[in-house]
Every structure is written in C-alpha cells, then in structure tokens.
Amino acid sequence: MFEQTGTSPIAIGRRWRFKVQGLDCQNEVRLLREALIPLVGDERFLSFQPKLGLLDVDVASGLTVEAVIAAVSTTGMTAELDGQSGISKDAAGADGCRSCSGEPAPVAQALPDHPDGVIFEIHGMDCGDEVAVLKRELGPIVGPENLSFDLINGRMSIASGADLSLHADILRAVERTGMRAELWKEGERSAGAPEEQRRRRVQAGLTIASGALVLVGFAIHARANGFAAVLHESLAREAHPPVLAMLAYSLSVLSAVRYVAPKAILAARRLRPDMNLLMLVAVAGALGIGQWFEAATVAFFFALALALEAWSLGRARRAVAALMEIAPDSARIRDAAGVEKDVPVAEVAVGTHVIVPPGGKIPLDGYVVAGTSAVDQAPITGESVPVTVTQDAVVYAGTINGMGALEIVTTRPASDTTLARIVRMVGEAQSKRAPSEQWVERFARIYTPVVMALSLAAFLVPPLLLGGSWAAWFYQALVLLVIACPCALVISTPVSIVAGLTGAARRGVLIKGGVHLETPARLTAIAMDKTGTLTLGRPKVIEIIPIGTRSESELLSFAAAVEARSEHPIARAILAIAAERGIDVVPAKDVTAVPGLGVVGKINDRHVWVGSAIYLEQRLGGGDSEKLTTALKRIAGAGLTGIAVWESMTVIGLIAVGDAVRPEARLIVAQLHALGIAQVVMLTGDARAPAEAIAHETGVDEVYAELLPEQKVEAIERLVAQHGLVAMVGDGVNDAPAMARASLGIAMGAIGSDAAIETADIALMQDDLSQLPWLIRHSRATLTIIRQNIGFSLAVKLVFGGLTLLGMASLWGAIAADVGASLLVVLNGLRLIDRDQQAR
Structure with a gap:
C-alpha cells in the first residue's frame, strides 16, 4: 500500500507511521478514529492496517508525534513511531482485541499466527484462575503484552516480541504453578498428552478415593459416637472420632488436596490469595479444632468442584473438537496415471482430484469436476435441506455427499478449509471475553481477599467485643470461608459463553468472541444491505x-x-x-x-x-x-x-x-420488530424506486438509496446517534466500511467468502436471513442463563452467609451447597450447546 524507505520513521511521503499495541480489529479502528479526528481534522488524513497493527497519519501544521501518541493512549492502546515502513512482526496481531474484551491493560488474547511466535500446550490449565496464575508467573519473564491464552484448547502463546531464549525459564515458571508446558506444533500429537490423560485419571481416582474414604470414616465415626455427634459440631468436639476414622479422614484429605496444595502454597508465597488457598486454610482450620469429618468433607467437595470444572471445560473442548471430527481423516485421490488410492487428508495437495463416493463425507474444500449429487451442508451451515451440486459447484470439507458419486478438485489444504477456520475461530473467540465474564473476573479478584478479611473479623470481633466462644467463632469463620468460595460464580460465565459460541457454530453462525455474543441481545436498530440480503x-x-x-x-x-x-x-x-x-x-x-x-x-x-x-x-x-x-x-x-x-x-x-x-424477508423483518428492534433500515446503492418497492414489500421502516460506501458509513453513524447499538448486515466485502462502523457487523452467506469471515464480527455461514432473529434470541438466552447463574450463585452465598452469622451453618453443609451450586450452573450453561437441537 505504501512505498518503503527504510530510514526515517516519518519516511512515508508526508506521513508518520506508528506501531499501535492493541490495534488488531475494526472496533479498535473505530476508537482510534474518534480519538484522532479532532486532532488531525479529517478522517482522510488517517490510514489503518489493523492486521499489522499500523497507523499512518498525514503530517499537518502544528501536529506533533507526542500529540498523536497521547490521543492514542486515551483509547487504552499505546503507539510508538515505527522505524521501518515494512511489516512489523510485533504488531502483526500479537495483542488481543482489548476494545472488544474491555480489558484495561494490553494483554494479548488470541493465538498469534506470525511464524516467530511460540505456542505451548499447558497440561493442567482447566480454568480462568489457572490462567491468572500463569500470567502472574510468566508476565515478569516475557512481558504481559506478549502472552495469550486459549483456554478451550489448553494453549499458551508467547509473541515474537518476547525474548524466546528464555525457554528454560518459561518451563520452570509453569512448573512452579503445578502445571506443565511443552512446545506445540499444528498437526503433531502432543508428547505429553498420554501423561496428561494419566494425570486426569489419577486426579479423578484420588477424588473418588477421597469421597469413599469420607464415607468409610463417617461410618466408623457414626458407629462409635452416633450420627448426631458426627453432624453436630458442638457434639463433635466432645466426641472425638476413633483412630481408624481419623485415619480414613486424613487419607481423604490428602487424596483431595494432592493437586490443590501446590497452587495454594504458591498463592501464599506470592501473597495473592485465591480459591485454592482459601480452601486449604479452611481444611487446616477444621483439622486444628478437631472437626475431622467436616475437614474431609470440605476437601472432597472442593476436589469434586475442580473435577467438575475440568469436566465442563472438557465438554466444551469436545464440542469444538467434534466440529473438526466431522471431516474424514483420509481421502481417495486419483493421480496423474488414473490410479486411485486412499491417503491422509493432511497429505493431499491443492489441485488434487478426489473421489467422493455416494454417502461419503467430502474431505476437503474444492469444486466439482464430474458428477451430480445433493450435498448435506448442515454440518457447516446448519442448513437442513441438501444442496444440489453439479459441475463447477463449490463444496466444503465435512459436508455429506448424497447418492451420486462426485469427483472434485481440491482448492485448500486440510489446515485451511472453511471447517478448519471455523474451528480455529471458535477457539480464539473464547478468549475475547464478554462484558459479563470480565465483570465476574474483576468481582472475584476483589471478592476473595475481602472474604478472607471478613472471616478473620468473624473470628476476632465476637469473642473480643461480645464475649463469644473462640472455638465456636473460629468454626463459623471457617464456614464463612467455605461458603464464600467464588467457585460457582467464577466458572458459571465462561462455561456459558463457550457453550453459547459452540452452539452457534453448530448452527452455522460464527461469532468472533463473547463480546459479540452478548451484543445482539441489546440491539435497538438493524441496517441491511438490499442486494443479496433482503433480496436473492x-x-x-x-x-x-x-x-x-x-x-x-x-x-x-x-x-x-x-x-x-x-x-x-x-x-x-x-x-x-x-x-x-x-x-x-x-x-x-x-x-x-x-x-x-x-x-x-x-x-x-x-x-x-x-x-x-x-x-x-x-x-x-x-x-x-x-x-x-x-x-x-x-x-x-x-x-x-x-x-x-x-x-x-x-x-x-x-x-x-x-x-x-427473499420469500422469508417480510416474515424476518416482522420477527425483528416483534423482538423489540425499533428500526429496520435498508442501505443500498441501488436506485430509489426499486429500493422503495423492496422496502414496501418487506416491511422495512426506512430506506436510504443511491448510497456510496462512505455514505453508508454516514448513515450508520446517524443511526448510532439516534438508536445506540446498531447492527449492519451485508455481504462482508462491499459493506465492510459500514459494518466496521456499526456496533455489530454481520456477514450474510459467508461460507464461500474469506473476506466476509474476516470482516464481520458475526458471520452467517449460509445464505439464510432467518438466522438473524435466531441470533438475537440465542444472545438473549445466553445472557439470561448467565444472569441466572450469577444470581443463583450469589443467592446461595448470601443465604449461607446469613446462616453462618446466626451460628446455624456447618462446614459440610456449606461446601455441599457450594458444590451443588457449581454443578447446577455448569449444567445450566451447557444447555446452550444443544439449545438449537432441543428447539427443533
């Protein structure tokens, strides 16, 4: 786009070129425009290359580099003059979309695709709390701006801007957290995968053993002292369990804390209390006052909660992996000599002739050169009706051939098929966290130390000021610690977001992040292109x-x-x-x-x-x-x-x-109005007469006709000023400027368009306008489930917190309630994966 000079940082004509940390999507372009236009006077003086993290500014009279850098800093991003005009690897997508995720610091979120970055597979990374621990340990070594995490796939990426010679230090830092890292390369099986599977089996076995030992200890204890003595804390202090019961309880605790203790000790050493430390303190305190049964119960239930969290993430991982598994592992190819043979899809080159038998799955993207058939594209697009394909028709990996044999020529390698890109984007989308998810994380970060302080106050204040029993209030302080554990609260939102993203992908709706999953629920107006959107x-x-x-x-x-x-x-x-x-x-x-x-x-x-x-x-x-x-x-x-x-x-x-x-267009517009969308607007470059005729036929509220692309942007800006959150629905290419300016860009029929998938915040893979009201309903269902989970988690804690202050709660009851809440919120969130199938 620009000529290289390679010498001065302002060597692109009369332009300055800046590297902007955090600039990697159209949302951030919009923020930068709003911050810089008052400074430079006209949008034409600005040019953005978000994929490269570059900003070019025309040099104007009175304009200084410092003023530009200061203006950029108001958006939460940072800018510096680029010493070269070539591509900056540091800026090539290493940072996450902070304006999308709403984070205050420039922390990378999506896996970088530049060749000099390093990706590690992290064994044992099963929740957001462990991601936070890794950030704290590795941030000082490689720089927090160079770290990114893909929780769904269990990977950590370090951008090329970091000092990659510190490989050994990185591995040791991960080891300190109780997790393990190994280098990851696409297409290669993880060497540590068998060991990780063994670890999970051992962890599951220890959790089961812990529960069994609790029951054994309880049986021995109850037989010797009676059920009341075991379950009532005041009686329990007077009736110590038999030695065999204490042994069973001790073994139960040791089994349960095997994978908790290292993380808790690390949190204590770093003076950063977390859930693991909170639970370990509660268990140790219960043992200290002779509450053997309750100490063992707390330890077991917390281990069970960790196993539950790992299971829920594994369920989401399997749902994403299932998308990729719909494509076959091998393909039948025909070589130049006409010989047919089966080979792994990873070895099939672009331009190869592939034979797809009747009823077989299409292994790679390509186009038909012989044969006629009906292809079921539901695995990719969600479309229930098979599509008839003949010569030159485009077909996609993972779709299912009908009763006719097809011969296709491949157009993409296995790693770059439409299906593969969908799977990657679903995984990356999870890291662009939704506002509710960010709120929960910030809340939990403050909540845990506050709860520990309140527990300490509950232990000290009543005995010192009210003459209460030290032993009794120490016990109540432990109960408060346990019930206040934010486990259910912390896992509820990410599980719901991942399930919502995966459920949408199975429907053929590709959503690029939790933030975009929540936005449709709050839309007040929708603008649509005419040609190809409202019309065929x-x-x-x-x-x-x-x-x-x-x-x-x-x-x-x-x-x-x-x-x-x-x-x-x-x-x-x-x-x-x-x-x-x-x-x-x-x-x-x-x-x-x-x-x-x-x-x-x-x-x-x-x-x-x-x-x-x-x-x-x-x-x-x-x-x-x-x-x-x-x-x-x-x-x-x-x-x-x-x-x-x-x-x-x-x-x-x-x-x-x-x-x-479109036959369904009028019904769709009516459904949008019924869903509370105040204004449905048509933006088109077509003449006014046909535009108004289409608007009248479809029930569109307002028509803007004969528009150039820049005029569509102006129309969107007016709609945003009038209505707030506005979506733009188009083909993702011609309507890209308007989609970028809108609160939400939605691309129609993106299955055959790379540009559409890359441009939009949400891509409707099939050419089906009915996905639009479904998307709004799905977004609202996701928000509803998130609110249900947050409300339920907090309600449980408030109820048991009140019971604790009244002296009516017990440790085992508190932990049972907390684990029960965790189980319910996880199951409630996972409903979003199969919501579409249930609706059908």
Missing part, C-alpha cells in the same frame, strides 16, 4: 404482460427460445420460469446479440427480438403505443426492469424482471 441478489421474472393476441405461454416460449443459449442473468431468469411452467424450449435459429438493444433470432422464419423495452418504445408507433407506455410506467414505478418481446414489427408483450425478494 439475482434477477427473477416478476410479471408477464401479453400485449395483443399472444398468451403468456406463447410470449414466454418466444423469449426463452431466443435466450436459450445466453448466459446473461436476465436470460437465465426467463429460462428458469419457462422451466418452472413446464414449457419446452426449442432454441431459435440465427441468434444474434445487438449491443445495447438485446437479442434477435428466427422462430418459424419470423424475427423475434428480446431486449430493451425503452428502445422498442422509441421505435414503435401505432395503436399499441399507449398501452405499452402505460405498462412500462407501471413496471418502472414498481422498481422493475421491463424486457420487451417483439415479433417482426409488433410488440407481443413485456416481461418484468427484478431482484427477487
């Missing part, structure tokens, strides 16, 4: 108007005969309706195209013209002129194009052609 984007015969003695069938058969061998879109529309009405088309003879006028051919030795109605009107005289003129005016008023059919010197009729409205 291709001509269709709307009306056939005979003039004279010919019938509609005769008029249509003449027009189809002349257009039989034409590839023009209008010709295809005429042939399509002829086929629909069962008219046998015999191609005309001596067919000739007359530029600007139409096509002429011979039918039964008579010349028949099909073409411009306006030209024919100018040439025609006689009694039919008035009737023809009236018909043409009516067609033009409806926003349609009139095609005249002229036999010899007589017009025998008109065919009205227009961009066909």
Whole structure:
C-alpha cells in the first residue's frame, strides 16, 4: 500500500507511521478514529492496517508525534513511531482485541499466527484462575503484552516480541504453578498428552478415593459416637472420632488436596490469595479444632468442584473438537496415471482430484469436476435441506455427499478449509471475553481477599467485643470461608459463553468472541444491505404482460427460445420460469446479440427480438403505443426492469424482471420488530424506486438509496446517534466500511467468502436471513442463563452467609451447597450447546 524507505520513521511521503499495541480489529479502528479526528481534522488524513497493527497519519501544521501518541493512549492502546515502513512482526496481531474484551491493560488474547511466535500446550490449565496464575508467573519473564491464552484448547502463546531464549525459564515458571508446558506444533500429537490423560485419571481416582474414604470414616465415626455427634459440631468436639476414622479422614484429605496444595502454597508465597488457598486454610482450620469429618468433607467437595470444572471445560473442548471430527481423516485421490488410492487428508495437495463416493463425507474444500449429487451442508451451515451440486459447484470439507458419486478438485489444504477456520475461530473467540465474564473476573479478584478479611473479623470481633466462644467463632469463620468460595460464580460465565459460541457454530453462525455474543441481545436498530440480503441478489421474472393476441405461454416460449443459449442473468431468469411452467424450449435459429438493444433470432422464419423495452418504445408507433407506455410506467414505478418481446414489427408483450425478494424477508423483518428492534433500515446503492418497492414489500421502516460506501458509513453513524447499538448486515466485502462502523457487523452467506469471515464480527455461514432473529434470541438466552447463574450463585452465598452469622451453618453443609451450586450452573450453561437441537 505504501512505498518503503527504510530510514526515517516519518519516511512515508508526508506521513508518520506508528506501531499501535492493541490495534488488531475494526472496533479498535473505530476508537482510534474518534480519538484522532479532532486532532488531525479529517478522517482522510488517517490510514489503518489493523492486521499489522499500523497507523499512518498525514503530517499537518502544528501536529506533533507526542500529540498523536497521547490521543492514542486515551483509547487504552499505546503507539510508538515505527522505524521501518515494512511489516512489523510485533504488531502483526500479537495483542488481543482489548476494545472488544474491555480489558484495561494490553494483554494479548488470541493465538498469534506470525511464524516467530511460540505456542505451548499447558497440561493442567482447566480454568480462568489457572490462567491468572500463569500470567502472574510468566508476565515478569516475557512481558504481559506478549502472552495469550486459549483456554478451550489448553494453549499458551508467547509473541515474537518476547525474548524466546528464555525457554528454560518459561518451563520452570509453569512448573512452579503445578502445571506443565511443552512446545506445540499444528498437526503433531502432543508428547505429553498420554501423561496428561494419566494425570486426569489419577486426579479423578484420588477424588473418588477421597469421597469413599469420607464415607468409610463417617461410618466408623457414626458407629462409635452416633450420627448426631458426627453432624453436630458442638457434639463433635466432645466426641472425638476413633483412630481408624481419623485415619480414613486424613487419607481423604490428602487424596483431595494432592493437586490443590501446590497452587495454594504458591498463592501464599506470592501473597495473592485465591480459591485454592482459601480452601486449604479452611481444611487446616477444621483439622486444628478437631472437626475431622467436616475437614474431609470440605476437601472432597472442593476436589469434586475442580473435577467438575475440568469436566465442563472438557465438554466444551469436545464440542469444538467434534466440529473438526466431522471431516474424514483420509481421502481417495486419483493421480496423474488414473490410479486411485486412499491417503491422509493432511497429505493431499491443492489441485488434487478426489473421489467422493455416494454417502461419503467430502474431505476437503474444492469444486466439482464430474458428477451430480445433493450435498448435506448442515454440518457447516446448519442448513437442513441438501444442496444440489453439479459441475463447477463449490463444496466444503465435512459436508455429506448424497447418492451420486462426485469427483472434485481440491482448492485448500486440510489446515485451511472453511471447517478448519471455523474451528480455529471458535477457539480464539473464547478468549475475547464478554462484558459479563470480565465483570465476574474483576468481582472475584476483589471478592476473595475481602472474604478472607471478613472471616478473620468473624473470628476476632465476637469473642473480643461480645464475649463469644473462640472455638465456636473460629468454626463459623471457617464456614464463612467455605461458603464464600467464588467457585460457582467464577466458572458459571465462561462455561456459558463457550457453550453459547459452540452452539452457534453448530448452527452455522460464527461469532468472533463473547463480546459479540452478548451484543445482539441489546440491539435497538438493524441496517441491511438490499442486494443479496433482503433480496436473492439475482434477477427473477416478476410479471408477464401479453400485449395483443399472444398468451403468456406463447410470449414466454418466444423469449426463452431466443435466450436459450445466453448466459446473461436476465436470460437465465426467463429460462428458469419457462422451466418452472413446464414449457419446452426449442432454441431459435440465427441468434444474434445487438449491443445495447438485446437479442434477435428466427422462430418459424419470423424475427423475434428480446431486449430493451425503452428502445422498442422509441421505435414503435401505432395503436399499441399507449398501452405499452402505460405498462412500462407501471413496471418502472414498481422498481422493475421491463424486457420487451417483439415479433417482426409488433410488440407481443413485456416481461418484468427484478431482484427477487427473499420469500422469508417480510416474515424476518416482522420477527425483528416483534423482538423489540425499533428500526429496520435498508442501505443500498441501488436506485430509489426499486429500493422503495423492496422496502414496501418487506416491511422495512426506512430506506436510504443511491448510497456510496462512505455514505453508508454516514448513515450508520446517524443511526448510532439516534438508536445506540446498531447492527449492519451485508455481504462482508462491499459493506465492510459500514459494518466496521456499526456496533455489530454481520456477514450474510459467508461460507464461500474469506473476506466476509474476516470482516464481520458475526458471520452467517449460509445464505439464510432467518438466522438473524435466531441470533438475537440465542444472545438473549445466553445472557439470561448467565444472569441466572450469577444470581443463583450469589443467592446461595448470601443465604449461607446469613446462616453462618446466626451460628446455624456447618462446614459440610456449606461446601455441599457450594458444590451443588457449581454443578447446577455448569449444567445450566451447557444447555446452550444443544439449545438449537432441543428447539427443533
């Protein structure tokens, strides 16, 4: 785009080039525009390359580098002059989309794709708390801005800007957290995967053993002292358990804290209390006052909560992995000698001929070179009706062939198919956290130390000021510690977000982050492009108007005969309706195209013209002129194009052609209004007459016609000023500027368009407008479940907190309530994965 000079940092003509840490998506472009336009005076003086993290600013009188850097800093990003005009690897996507995630610090969120970055697989990283621990340990070594995490896939990325020679220090830092790291490369099986599976089996076994030992200890204890003595804390202090019961309880505790203790000790050493430390203190305190049963119960239930959290994340991981598993592992190829053989899909080169048998899965993206079949695209797009494919039709990996054999030529390697990109984006989207998820994390970060302080106060204040029993209030302080554990609260939101993203992907709706999952629920207005969005984007015969003695069938058969061998879109529309009405088309003879006028051919030795109605009107005289003129005016008023059919010197009729409205468009617009969308607006570059006709037919509230791309942006800005949150729905390419300016960009029919997938915040993979109201309902369902989970978690804590202050709660009851809450919120969140299937 710009010429390189390679010397001065302001060497691009009269421009400064800045590297902007954190600039990697259109949301941040929008923030920078708002901050810089008042400074530079005009948007034309700014140029952005978000994929490279670059900002170019025209040098203006009175403008200083310091002023630009200060303006950028107001957005939460940082800028520095780029010493080169070439691509900056540091800026090439290493930072996460902070304006999307709302984080105050420039912490990377998505896995970088530049070659000099390093990706580690982290064994034992199962929750957001462990991500926070890794950030604290590794931040001082490699810089927090160079770290990014993919919790779904269990990976940590370190950008090329870090000192990658510190490999050993990185591995040791991860080891200190109780986790383990190994280098990860795409397509290679993790060497530590078997060991990680063993660790999970051992952890599950120890958790089961802990629970079993609690039951054994309880049975021995109850037999010796009675059930009341075990369950009532005041009696329990007077009736110590037998030695065998204490042994069983001790073994239960040791089994449960095997994987908790290292993390708790690290938190204590770093003076950063977390849930692990909180639980370990509670267990140690219970043992200290002789509450053996309750100490063992707390330890077991907390281990169970950790196992539950790992299971919920594993469930989400498996749901994402299931997307990739729908593509076969091998493909049957045909080599240059005509020999067929099965090879792994990873080894199939672009341009290879692949044979897909009837009923088989298509292994790679490609196009059909032989055969006809119906392909079930539901695994990719969610479309329930199979799509008929013939020669030159595009097909996608993971879709299912029907009853006809197909031969395709591959167009993408296995690592870059549409399916592979969807899977990657679903994984990366999880790291762009939603506002509710960020709120929960910030809340928990403050909440845990505050709770520990309150527990200390509950232990000290009543005995010192009210004369309470030290032992009794120490016990109540431990109960408060346990019930205040934010485990259920912390895991509820990310599980719901991941489930919502995965459920949408299974429907064929690709959402690029939790922030974009929540936005549709709060939309107040939606702007739509006309062509290809509200309409099908291709001509269709709307009306056939005979003039004279010919019938509609005769008029249509003449027009189809002349257009039989034409590839023009209008010709295809005429042939399509002829086929629909069962008219046998015999191609005309001596067919000739007359530029600007139409096509002429011979039918039964008579010349028949099909073409411009306006030209024919100018040439025609006689009694039919008035009737023809009236018909043409009516067609033009409806926003349609009139095609005249002229036999010899007589017009025998008109065919009205227009961009066909989607059959479901009116219903969709009505559904959007019913969902509370106040304004549905059409933005189009088309003429006003056809635009208004389409708007009237679909029920759109307002029309902006004859717009250039920059005028669409201005229209979006007005809508944002009037209504707040506004979505722009388009094809992701021509409408990209307007989509970038809108609160939410939604691309229609993105399955065949790389640009659409990359441009939009949400990509509707199939060409189906009905996904739009579904998306709003899905977003609202996600928010509802998140609010239910947060409210339920806090309500449980408030109830048990009150019982604790009244002296009516017990340790085992508190931990049982907390684990029960964790289980319920996880199961509630996971409903979003299968929500669409349940609805069907």
